Amino acid sequence: MIGSLISDILFGFTGLISIINPLGVAFVFLDRTEGLTTEERDALAKKVAINSMCVLLVAFFAGTPILHLFGISMQALRIGGGLAVAVSGWQMLNAPDVSTKEATVRNVDADNAMSKAFFPLTIPLTTGPGSIATAIALNANRTHKLSEFVASAVASIAISALVAGAVYLTLSHSARFSRYLGIDGTKVAMRISSFLLLCVGVQIMLTGIGEFLAPIASAR
Template identity: 70%
Template sequence: MIESLISDILFGFTGLISIINPFSVAFVFLDRTPTLSDEARRQLARRIAINAFFVLLVAFFAGTPILHFFGISMEALRIGGGLAVAVAGWQMLNAPEAAPREARDPEVRQSVAESGTSKAFFPLTVPLTTGPGSIATAIALNANRTHRLSDWVVSGIASVVISVLVMFVIYYVYSRAARLSNYLGVEGTRVAMRVSSFLLLCIGVQIILTGLTGFLTPIAALRAAP
């Protein structure tokens, strides 16, 4: 039982972290909070990490019933969520550089801080951090959960531990995004942000293509059938 629990935790954690990719999204987070102080950015990172924790818990324990209740297929989740991610990446890729005055003007700083706080859940948590890929992965990890009490307990404990580990990684990386930016320098940060934005766009398109493939494959199989 312990070996199965550890295996489930390692498998789920590595899978979700590779999909969420907080190290790349940290530059997106930094781009969305350009004039926040380090303390304000840490508070926002904490809020996003906590939000991500609850989003993953809901996906783990209630994702499949919620999708069934609303009649939403996994393909529709991927297509809709991938579109939101792709649009966010496109907007950031074409966003102009922030004016230097914005970093010095207290009123602008305050307005941006309030804007960043109001966007802690959408879009900073969903879909930029825990997007359709990670939600679909969390749902898939527990899709075949058996009704045996022992298996359900192991799977439930693994889901909670995975969500906690992902939450801490997101907070640690996001809260230190400015430090990483200082290490890279101004030009290095600009390049990293543009590359991250482009990768976000590509990820969104790939999620859409995955959803379309899952939707069209059964149709193509039916047409090919004699």
């Protein structure tokens, strides 16, 4: 029982963390919070981490019923969410470089940054459609047997907490990563992260389109 629970937690955590890729998100987060103090960025990272945990918990426990309630298919979730991620990545990839002074003037308002903690910093940049769809899929076959339901619920909570912890540690240290890389290295890392974000969005869309077309192709 315990061994199976630990296995489920590790499987879910590694699957979600590879999709979320908090290290790549860290440079995006740093770009969106340029000009904030260390304390303000740390507070924002904590809020994003808490939001991410809440999003995953909702996906784990209520994702499937919500999709059914609004008549949204998993394919539509992937296509729409992937489009949102791809557009965000494209905008960041083509954004002009700004000087430190310009960036400070642009983003120095901590309240304005906090207002973006849920959208777009949590959704879709951190816990996007890929991670939400994965969380829903992990619990898609949850049974109503009490012992199995409890074990699944404990695993879901543990996975969400571990992911939130990883997100917080990575985002709160984004400025330190930047110092290690230097100005030019950080610019390159941000561009690479933006490109990868664009590719992730396109891949999520392609997955959704493929799942949508598969029954049509097999019917012919």
